[in-house]
Amino acid sequence: MNVADISKKRYTTKHYDKSKTIPAEQIEQLLTVLKNSPSSVNSQPWHFFIADNDAAKAKILPAILEFNQSRVTDSSHTIIFAVRTPLDEAHLHNLLQQEDKDGRFPSADLKSAQDNGRHFFVKQNSATPQTQFEWESRQAYIALGQLLFAAASLGIDSTAIEGYDAVKMDEILGLSAKGFKSIVIATLGYRAADDGNAHRPKSRLPDEQLFTRL
Structure with missing residues (x-):
């Protein structure tokens, strides 16, 4: 299938x-x-x-x-x-150490770049506890x-x-x-x-209402 x-x-x-x-x-x-x-x-x-x-x-x-x-x-x-x-510093450190253990960083520079990039995006989505939770x-x-x-x-x-x-x-x-x-x-x-939902046809909007090819 x-x-x-x-x-x-x-x-x-x-x-x-x-x-x-x-x-x-x-x-x-x-x-x-x-x-x-x-x-x-x-x-x-x-x-x-x-x-x-x-x-x-x-x-x-x-x-x-x-x-x-x-x-x-x-x-x-x-x-x-x-x-x-929250998504705290301890979790971010744990992630980095696990990635290092799993061999994702051929060099110290790549490890540092990953750490800095993740901190950047977490900060971008953590203006408030609610925005962090939503992210x-x-x-x-x-x-x-x-x-x-x-x-x-x-x-x-x-x-x-x-x-x-x-x-x-x-x-x-x-x-x-x-x-x-x-x-x-x-x-x-x-x-x-007797699950009635199993016998109902699936209903979705037609392709022309869902997809726009650019």
Whole structure:
């Protein structure tokens, strides 16, 4: 199946089959996709909290709006996306050291250039804590898109969820003390037989309203 076909077949799952669990090997593939997702200046401002059992799902359920709760309880895995608040100097130093360890710098000059360039772009997007949070969130949504498409390529269904109480989620997971703030959730699993969304045709605006060739 080519990538266009995958995009045509993927849809937002409304009802999951609770009896089906994603194989561990495929979950590891999806976590690798999250790990390898691109971010501006390789800032990697994210952390992913994974609920893959009933106890973990029950723990976060009070933060999920009622109409989304079954998508958490019945799916195989739920992933909470969080970003750093703030994106501090310790994180930037850790990134640089990891890049150096991974052999990305053939010379000291390239290491310095990477460090200076990343600091420049972080500063450009950190006029206030809110603007920094918004910039980090945009990076995390790139990872979300990667995850949804990768899951579809493996025949795994998914739902992106913004219908939750972020303040309550952050409180449940103790994110403030850890220097994070949640921004979005993704559930992963397999559609239920009665998932009506599976049978509805995909609806998108026509090409002439979406694309302009320059």
